[in-house]
Amino acid sequence: MRLRIQRSAWPRNALILTDTxxxxxxxxxxxxxxxxxxxxPETGEYAGTDWDPCTCWHENRRWLLLPLPRMPRWLRRRGQDTDPWAPGGYSNEPPF
Structure with a gap:
């Protein structure tokens, strides 16, 4: 078993120890x-790819190390066109 530290984002942010x-x-x-x-089977054209896990690895073997805190609500991005630091977002007016 080879272990590594990984960041997980679901169900919440955390550091987990997982098998490789x-x-x-x-x-x-x-x-x-x-x-x-x-x-x-009818046309013989490509329909997809399947993936079978190997016996040397257990993808469900993981342990929670440390839950990470959530970002404060006022620091979260509201979208691509808004600035997270400014309450009103970007402006089309020149700065001078």
């Missing part, structure tokens, strides 16, 4: 799974 695939695994070459493409 074995880098010397002969089945998946350290990727953690095997992907294969499949086609439509």
């Amino acid at each position: 695939p074995r880098p010397d695994c002969p089945d998946c070459d350290g990727v953690g799974g095997i992907q294969y493409h499949y086609g439509d």
Whole structure:
């Protein structure tokens, strides 16, 4: 088992300790799974890709280390066109 620290954003921000695939695994070459493409049985054209996890890795093995605090409401962005520091957002008027 190889562990790493990762940031999770769902259900809330937290630091978690998670398992990583074995880098010397002969089945998946350290990727953690095997992907294969499949086609439509009638037309034979590409229809999608499936991914099967490898046995060297358990993607559901994770432990919560530290819940991270939420950003204060007044610091959150309201959208792309607003400034988080100014209460009214951007202005089209020149600054002088």
